[in-house]
Amino acid sequence: MEGLGTTYTVSVLARKFGLSRTTLLYYDKIGLLRPSRRQENGYRAYDAGDAARLAQICAYRRYGLNLADIGRILDHRGSDAKQVLARRFEELGVQIQELREQQRQILSLMGSEHLERTDLVMSKADWTALMRAAGFSDADMFAWHVRFEHQAPEQHLKFLKFLCIPDEEIHQIRAWSAAGAKPDG
Amino acid sequence: MEGLGTTYTVSVLARKFGLSRTTLLYYDKIGLLRPSRRQENGYRAYDAGDAARLAQICAYRRYGLNLADIGRILDHRGSDAKQVLARRFEELGVQIQELREQQRQILSLMGSEHLERTDLVMSKADWTALMRAAGFSDADMFAWHVRFEHQAPEQHLKFLKFLCIPDEEIHQIRAWSAAGAKPDG
DNA sequence: CATGAACTGTGAAGCTGTAGACGGGTCAAG
DNA sequence: CTTGACCCGTCTACAGCTTCACAGTTCATG
Incomplete structure (x- = not known):
């Protein structure tokens, strides 16, 4: 809230989606989900858009897609979801x-x-x-x-x-x- | 052969069971299937007993058991096959x-x-x-x-x-x- | 201001079972 | 003696994380 939109730290976002912190760190490392911003102290700051992307990721995971495929779909890199x-x-x-x-x-x-x-x-x-x-x-x-x-x-x-x-x-x-x-x- | 019984090298034994050479090397490393002897040049020498053990391993793998479980069963370390x-x-x-x-x-x-x-x-x-x-x-x-x-x-x-x-x-x-x-x- | 809990960051290693690359040994043909 | 075709052992990589180690930060309490 506070006008600049909701932001989450790693652990908070992870809990919100029932994932572990390290999973999000991993997604960051492989470029699947990068926080759009960092706080002054270097902490990851995920915004609502990031959360939405994560929601998509979780949905596709539920279908058993691997992370590479999910990445390709979300970034429209030649892979069509269907x-x-x-x-x-x-x-x-x-x-x-x-x-x-x-x-x-x-x-x-x-x-x-x-x-x-x-x-x-x-x-x-x-x-x-x-x-x-x-x-x-x-x-x-x-x-x-x-x-x-x-x-x-x-x-x-x-x-x-x-x-x-x-x-x-x-x-x-x-x-x-x-x-x-x-x-x- | 030559009276001392049949022996196999890794690749030969692997082919015999439709496995890859590296698979047998891995089995050796984790102690699941060690060749009972080494040749003078350091090559693994599997004998008939080893082959029999491998046959068992393959059978259990067909049921989808993991290697750790198979090892425990074969070595009678507290795990009963049934x-x-x-x-x-x-x-x-x-x-x-x-x-x-x-x-x-x-x-x-x-x-x-x-x-x-x-x-x-x-x-x-x-x-x-x-x-x-x-x-x-x-x-x-x-x-x-x-x-x-x-x-x-x-x-x-x-x-x-x-x-x-x-x-x-x-x-x-x-x-x-x-x-x-x-x-x- | 010091202490501690609870957070954050990075980096590395481990897991499973297998595939592949790499460099070197072995052996027969030429 | 060299070439080529194989063989060998060792090391690294893969997915999708988790666990570990170690350090910095934030915040409440004493």
Whole structure:
């Protein structure tokens, strides 16, 4: 206030955004967020504009963008936000797949008996129980898989991974889904 | 070879396991995998035992364990593999949630129009179309959500996030699912 | 005016797991 | 003996901070 606008010191601004002081010092060092002014004693003086920029930075961080990308977007240095976010979105898809893969690996190693009552994953058994309770017969579920596989194979795969089904079994399910016929047994 | 058993140099062993030479050098430095012998010229000489240990390391890495944990497990320093893997499993669940959250944030910011035909996520519309095609009426889906919410609320939440539904909508769906009655409109 | 707490500044190092550069050794071909 | 293609070990860099060390400042209290 006081006519010249609000200013913040590092720690105050950091607290305002739930960051640590050193994080802001780091942002300063790499040029992502420089305080527009310094006090006579050399202390950093951030103004409302700086705070607004920091708000943007935090927002983009929430999407998981790295600081370099954020810098490019904010300074309009050839990077368009939409394009960067779209790229990040795809990256996230890949990462999620990887982590889920690790989860399934662990699961298939330990078997669910050792992960006592995890509640963390939806298992195939849980899912089919739910569907059966909703009136789905085995035949219905089969038809549903077939349709799913034909309509959106990628998403079918994702869904099966979501259920933490082992690779081989996923492969089998997709195979008979694609063929439209379940093998004997 | 020559009767004293097979030995490998760094690069050879690295290639054998699809790792880079520097990775093995790093493992040596942190004490995770020390070659049991050195040649006269100072070159690292890994034997079959070392290779076996490396195989274990790679296996654990596939589950996403960090090197410190792997070291503790292999050297039996108070860490039991099952317990560490279980911990890692939960960690993975949290991380996946976070990444998916980022994905949903991006999606809700950009709207699906900008992510042209991504195929990367299953949308609510895709899902309901599939269920309708399988003979589910709106009322059936409603009942299904109610059952899901009561039977496994955590997993219901996960599933809704899997469909990349915005937070507020998830909240609403869960609210009426829990209540067992859909509000007007 | 001295003391201390609580702030500020700078700089350097550490973390994880890996990639790459650098200079030097090894070995066969010419 | 030299050239070239490899190999080796060591050192440095990356992200995105955090932690540490050390010094100067501000302000309230005694």
